[in-house]
Amino acid sequence: MISNLGNPMQLRRALLFGGLVAVLSPAIAWGGGPPARVGIVTARATDYRPSVSLTGDVEAQVQSDISFRVSGRIIERLVDVGDHVTPDQVLARVDGQEQRITLDTANAALASAQAQLQQSQAAYQRQKTLITSNATSQSSLDAAQENLSVAQASVSAATAQVEQAKEQLGYADLRAGVAGTVTARNAETGQVVQAGQTVVSIAQDGPRDAVFDVYEALIDKPPGSPEVGITLVADPRVKTTGHVREVSPIVDARKGTIRVKIGLKETPPGMSLGTAVRGEASLAPQRRFVLPASALFEWQGKPAVWTVTADQHQAQPRAVTLDRYTTHDVVLSGGLEDGEAVVVQGGQLLRPGQIVETVQIEKPVQSVETVLEQGQ
Secondary structure (H helix, E strand, O other): OOOOOOOOOHHHHHHHHHHHHHHHHHHHHOOOOOOOOEEEEEEOOOEOOOOOEEEEEEEEEEEEEEEEEOOOEEEEEEEOOOOOEEEOOOEEEEEOOOHHHHHHHHHHHHHHHHHHHHHHHHHHHHHHHHHHOOOOOOOHHHHHHHHHHHHHHHHHHHHHHHHHHHHHHHOEEEEEEEEEEEEEEEEOOOOOOOOEEEEEEEEEEOEEEEEEEEEHHHHHHOOOEEEEEEEOOOOOOOOEEEEEEEEEEEOOOOOOOEEEEEEEOOOOOOOOOEEEEEEEEEOOOEEEEEEHHHHHHOOOOOOEEEEEEEEOOOOOOOOOEEEEEOOOOEEEEEEEOOOOEEEEEEOOOOOEEOOOOOOOOOOOOOHHHHHHHHOO
8 A cells, every 4th residue: 555645754763853953952052153044934824635645456346256056076167267257157067966866856756746647637537427327426526536636736746846856956067147257266176065155256247446455544534526546557547537435344453444445437458357556536625834844853742843933033942733744744734823934944953042044945845955055
C-alpha cells in the first residue's frame, strides 16, 4: 500500500533534532552581538486538498466456489488455474459406482411396480366384466379397483426414484454452472471429497472490482469526489474510473486495514484478474497551514514552530497542532494565525525572546539556504 502521507521516521528525526536544539539554546551565551539572521515565510491558511494513492489488485465482483453434490473419489480433473470455463463444461468427475448401483436398484423397483400394475389392471377388467352378469360382487370390484390405484401409485413412486437416481448419477460430473476463470483448485485426482466441499473456485465473467486495503484513519476522512481514478501499475496509460461499492465492516487485526472494493465503470483489456492497479482520490478540502518541514521542532514535548513578532522582531516558540506531513512539508491544523511570520531557516540556535533579522523566503524549500547566503 502506498500513501502520500510521508515517512514517520523523517518526522521523528526532525522533532528530535529540533527538541535537542531547543534544550541547548538557553545555554548559549547571548552577548549582545548582531541579531541572528533567519529565513521566514508568512503563514497563510489555505484550502488543503490532500490526495491519497493506494495500490491494490483487480478481482471479480462475484466469485463462486464449485463443489460436488455427492461424495466420492475424484477420478478425473479437467481444468487448471487460469482456464476459462463455460457453464456446461465438466470440471471434474468422481467415481459414480454408488450412484449407478442406486440407479439400477431404482430401475428394478420400477419394473416390479409396472408388472404389478399390469396384473392389477387385468384383475380390474375381469371384475368389471363379471359384474355385468352378476357373476361377482360389488365388493370384489371395489377391491380390484383399490389394488389398481395402489399399483398406479407404486409405479409413479418408482418412476420418481429412477429420475432421482439419474440426477444423482449426473452429479458425478462437476459442471461449472457459470462462465468465468478458474482462480483456485482445492482437490486433486484420487482425493475423496464430501458433498459440498469446495473443489474449484471461479471468478465469474462480468463486472470487476479494484480491491484495496485502506488504513482505518483514511476511512473517516470524507472524499472530495465519489469518483476514484484507477491506473494500471505496469502501464499508467491504461486508465479507468470507479466508485466505492463495498467497505468491509471488519478491521484486519494483523494489518490494521479495512478492505475497500471499487466497482470499475469500465474494465480495459489490460486490467485482467490479479493485475496490480493504483487508485487515486482527493479528500475534501480543509483549512490548513502548509509549511516547510524545516519549520517544525519540538518544544516542551510538543510540535512547535518559531514565530517572529512584527514589532520587536523577537523569536518565540509556538505550539502547533500537526495534521499530517509530506515529503517536504508539514500540514498544521491549529496554533497559527493568518499573516504570522514563521521561521523556516536558521532557527537551530534560537532561544525565546531572541532578537532576529529576517529574510522573507519565497522560493521552494530546496533553495532556502541559497537565499539566506545571498541576502536576497
